[in-house]
Amino acid sequence: MNPPGIAAGMSVEPLSVAQPYLIQQDWDAYTPDQHAIWAELVRRRMPQLRDHAAQEYLDGFQQIGLREDTIPNLTHVNRRLAPRTRWNAIPVSGFLPPDAFFEMLAARQFPTTTYIRGRESMEYTPEPDIFHDVFGHVPMHAHPVFADFLQHYGRFCAGLMGDKEKLEKMGRLFWFTVEFGVIRQHGKIKLYGSGLISSHGEGTHVIEGRPEIRDFDLDLVLNQKFLVSEEQKVLYAVDSFDQIYEAAQLAELRLR
Numbered sequence: 001m002n003p004p005g006i007a008a009g010m011s012v013e014p015l016s017v018a019q020p021y022l023i024q025q026d027w028d029a030y031t032p033d034q035h036a037i038w039a040e041l042v043r044r045r046m047p048q049l050r051d052h053a054a055q056e057y058l059d060g061f062q063q064i065g066l067r068e069d070t071i072p073n074l075t076h077v078n079r080r081l082a083p084r085t086r087w088n089a090i091p092v093s094g095f096l097p098p099d100a101f102f103e104m105l106a107a108r109q110f111p112t113t114t115y116i117r118g119r120e121s122m123e124y125t126p127e128p129d130i131f132h133d134v135f136g137h138v139p140m141h142a143h144p145v146f147a148d149f150l151q152h153y154g155r156f157c158a159g160l161m162g163d164k165e166k167l168e169k170m171g172r173l174f175w176f177t178v179e180f181g182v183i184r185q186h187g188k189i190k191l192y193g194s195g196l197i198s199s200h201g202e203g204t205h206v207i208e209g210r211p212e213i214r215d216f217d218l219d220l221v222l223n224q225k226f227l228v229s230e231e232q233k234v235l236y237a238v239d240s241f242d243q244i245y246e247a248a249q250l251a252e253l254r255l256r
């Protein structure tokens with residue numbers, strides 16, 4: 001049987017380790033105030049993103065039919081996303097253990113929380129929520145090269161379970177691409193990492209030129225320590241999304 005969130009007529013690979021974490025998104029249960037929080041968060045981010053997000057992110061936002069005024073219904077998102085890249089956003093109960101997380105990525109299923117933050121944490125929430133997961137991550141999954149990169153990443157990491165050192169290095173590749181990635185487009189630094197897209201503070205920090213931006217270099221990235229709780233001091237800019245796809249393949253050759 002398909003996991004929750006999959007549109008009728010679409011089929012996805014069955015999951016095993018991640019199965020206990022799958023939940024339903026009860027879209028009708030969101031309150032008007034929760035939709036209003038989503039709308040406020042989107043309104044807060046969009047003016048900056050129109051000028052400073054990667055074009056692929058902005059295109060993805062349109063392509064998967066995200067709306068500025070209501071919390072996304074994941075079944076509707078998947079109806080538009082899956083035919084493009086075979087990715088689906090799948091509702092889960094919260095943080096996943098690494099093996100379940102990688103299993104889902106390898107199956108082109110992005111674990112997505114359904115909870116939305118409260119007004120007391122408009123800028124930052126330590127737990128991921130649907131704003132970070134869907135507004136921040138999912139539009140990039142409509143991009144074919146990024147989509148393949150993410151599956152490849154999950155598949156390789158799923159095979160590294162138990163190898164703490166290699167997983168730590170791969171965690172850095174994720175951090176400096178999927179979460180805090182930037183790309184050079186038309187001579188300017190543009191945001192595509194979900195941590196930058198979904199956080200006004202982190203996005204502004206980059207736009208104001210505070211972190212050092214280095215050219216993406218796989219060896220540097222695999223060895224670059226970072227702190228989750230602080231604004232980023234160093235970021236790595238790619239020139240195209242092909243570069244991160246190639247980096248995932250190269251990382252596999254290096255770490256296998």
Ligand SMILES: [Fe+2]
Nearest residue numbers: 132179194195
């Ligand atoms: Fe994230």
